[in-house]
Amino acid sequence: MATSSFSQSPSLLIAASVFVGFGINAILRPRHALKFFEFEAPASVSDKKLVDGLMVIYGARDIFMGLAIYSTAYFGDRKSLGWILIAGSGVAFVHVDGAVCRAQVGKGEWNHWSYAPILTAVGSVLLGVLD
Numbered sequence: 001m002a003t004s005s006f007s008q009s010p011s012l013l014i015a016a017s018v019f020v021g022f023g024i025n026a027i028l029r030p031r032h033a034l035k036f037f038e039f040e041a042p043a044s045v046s047d048k049k050l051v052d053g054l055m056v057i058y059g060a061r062d063i064f065m066g067l068a069i070y071s072t073a074y075f076g077d078r079k080s081l082g083w084i085l086i087a088g089s090g091v092a093f094v095h096v097d098g099a100v101c102r103a104q105v106g107k108g109e110w111n112h113w114s115y116a117p118i119l120t121a122v123g124s125v126l127l128g129v130l131d
Contacts, residue, residue, distance in 0.1 A: 016069035023062030030055035037101050038108030065091070082126030089119035
């Protein structure tokens with residue numbers, strides 16, 4: 001069980017649930033999930049097939065991130081949980097989601113960038129930055 005009550009905080013479990021929810025949405029409703037990126041739905045059948053497949057990959061990534069947060073929060077490894085949260089913020093902020101929105105559409109990046117600093121801050125606290 002957990003070594004820190006903070007690592008089992010309901011807030012962290014909500015964050016994990018958000019990742020899982022976005023992942024399930026992307027897999028089951030790919031065109032709806034595209035709206036989070038400000039992308040238009042593809043017009044051609046072949047483009048639709050490609051985007052649907054890519055959204056399954058994106059959905060699986062988000063589900064994995066949520067499950068990683070759940071498991072490290074449950075088993076109480078603060079440092080692992082901290083690094084997972086920081087990695088999640090990197091996915092949302094610099095490396096993938098927000099940057100792609102900015103580059104491809106010219107907007108929508110803040111749909112992803114807005115929560116990245118929170119994940120980084122909580123992850124840093126779990127790593128002991130404020131100790």
